[in-house]
Amino acid sequence: MKCPRCGNTQKSYFYKGSHGYYCRKCIGFGRLLLEEEINIKLEDIHDDCSEYTMQYPLTKQQEAVSKECQQYIRTKDVLLECVCGAGKTEMVLASIADALNEKRKVCFAIARRQVVLELAERLNIYFKKAKIVAVCGGHTDEIDGDLIVCTAHQLYRYQGQFSLLILDEPDAFPYRGDEVLHGIAKHACIGNIIYLTATPDAYLLSRVKEGMMHHIILNKRPHGHDLPVPRLLIYPSVLLFFILIRWINKHACNPRIIFVPTIKTAKILGFILNIFMQCYVCTSESEDRDEIIYHFKQNPLGVMIATTVLERGVTIPKADICVWHANHSVFDEAGLIQMAGRAGRSFTSPEGDVLFLCSEKTELVQLCKNKIEQANQICAV
Incomplete structure (x- = not known):
């Protein structure tokens, strides 16, 4: 037996109902009988x-x-x-x-x-x-x-x-x-x-x-410039907060995206920063994510606090990037590279700035930095 939709062949996932066998592995997409022909005709x-x-x-x-x-x-x-x-x-x-x-x-x-x-x-x-x-x-x-x-x-x-x-x-x-x-x-x-x-x-x-x-x-972007290499700063969390504030103020001429590891952190940091400046928060719990992203794009001096929901696919011209607690276990190498990749994408601002704030040194963060540097070196050869 083989599911015509997901290709499952594990017998334990098949169940025989009153109308025939169907696959329970992809049941979340609706019940599809094995004997049932898929009659979809596109134009x-x-x-x-x-x-x-x-x-x-x-x-x-x-x-x-x-x-x-x-x-x-x-x-x-x-x-x-x-x-x-x-x-x-x-x-x-x-x-x-x-x-x-x-x-x-x-x-x-x-x-x-x-x-x-x-x-x-x-x-x-x-x-x-x-x-x-x-x-x-x-x-x-x-x-x-x-x-x-x-x-x-x-x-x-x-x-x-x-x-x-x-x-x-x-x-x-x-x-x-x-x-x-x-x-x-x-x-x-x-x-x-x-x-x-x-x-x-x-x-x-x-x-x-x-x-x-x-x-x-x-390994090269169309504008020909190197990928922005993350700067790593390792300090206790209290000091990291003041460094973050200084970074936000220093890059006030560009949109800034601050990636955080958890929804709770996004809410707390968003609440604090909203006291001093206009701040957008985007997480998997945000019901109006499309609207949040739209308004952020319309504000060239805005600050966005986001979880990994924005690590891929979204391009904000001239954006500078900071990753809060980049050493957190929720982040992986691919995710960190994608976050860093949000910076320097614009032809008018190809350099960008990427800052990784860490409470302790980890091999993963260093590995991410090394991989970006290696990509730049390959392009230079």
Whole structure:
């Protein structure tokens, strides 16, 4: 027995009901009988929808990566490992255009709902003749288009529908460690998958080693400047607070994002800082996250306190970054690299500032700093 939706073959997860067997591993997406045919018929691709226009030309390095991805994705999966802010979306446009030109359905799956909506808007600018649909919480009335942009959990709707699937940040939540979501993603695609990430995990690298996918690496941003290397300061928490206040005031000309390890810390720090300045707080408990992010983007001198919900996908021009208690166990290497990657993404402010405040020295924080320095050194060679 094999689940047609998530690919589960473990007998212990199958249950025989009154109408037949169904898989309990992916029951959260609705009951699907093994004998039940998945009759989903999407519309045909529109003519000329593969034409796209970019707002700016790719750099030579981006162009080389784009062509290499375009070549290999026809025959095998591709892991596109690029530093934060390298322009991963722009480098897969040619591959998307190829698929659309051959009347093949394309899906861009992303972890965060906010990023789904933002990316759909960007792709509408690039592919003016294509029907691009965003499918996520609150946006499920229309689920068919030439190019579908959706959250990971919405892929259950599209078993066997896509010839090209682009998975953004597959090493992060909610993909990471979730066999069901990985299975649903694989069964939604009948062709090949492009994995986009700055921090590939052991699973992706093992598939590269086994020859199951082609690996492309780019360690340079389009503006050509080095990645901002985090500065590490190690002091007791009381002193760290005064250092944080000084850092906030010193960088008052730019938007500032302060990453914290827990929701409780975000609320406490937000309450204190709101006494002195306008401060936004964004956590997984924030019901109006989209509105909070929108207002923060409109305030070029604002301060945002956020948990890891903002570590990926959200770009704030000219933002400076501070990670409070970067040594906390809730943070991992990939997360810290992604947080640091929020800085220096703008052409007008390519340097950026990244500060890691630690209550004690840890190997993980130093490892993150070393990895960013190594990426810069590789680019310099």
